[in-house]
Amino acid sequence: MSAALHFSRTYREARDRFLEAARAAGARINHREHPLTGPGGEVLATDVARIGPEDARYILGIGSGTHGVEGYCGSGIQTALLSEGFGRDLPPDTAVIFIHAINPYGFAWNRR
Numbered sequence: 001m002s003a004a005l006h007f008s009r010t011y012r013e014a015r016d017r018f019l020e021a022a023r024a025a026g027a028r029i030n031h032r033e034h035p036l037t038g039p040g041g042e043v044l045a046t047d048v049a050r051i052g053p054e055d056a057r058y059i060l061g062i063g064s065g066t067h068g069v070e071g072y073c074g075s076g077i078q079t080a081l082l083s084e085g086f087g088r089d090l091p092p093d094t095a096v097i098f099i100h101a102i103n104p105y106g107f108a109w110n111r112r
Helices: 011-024 071-083 104-108
Strands: 028-037 043-051 058-063 094-100
Touching (some): 011 028, 011 043, 011 071, 011 094, 011 104, 028 104, 043 104, 071 094, 071 104
Parallel strands (some): 058 094
Antiparallel strands (some): 028 043, 043 094
């Protein structure tokens, strides 16, 4: 698969791709909605996808969009990791948590 397929042009597209990849990977997903909306009126949210046991001793956190606008790159990487099976063969005491769009407003509006 071409790496370009994991990267998006809009926040909405990036979120949809991330959530699709997380569901396909069997991740448990939680959402935290932002009180404002995106440029197209879309819901803005920080999405958290977890692979591995809830009581894991070791947890690897992988975030994207801390300041917003760089979320396009981080989202593409997260989506690629999930799509390509990262986390499929974790040790039994390990979990991976993907935090997508830490700043969804900045991501959607191309701001910091």
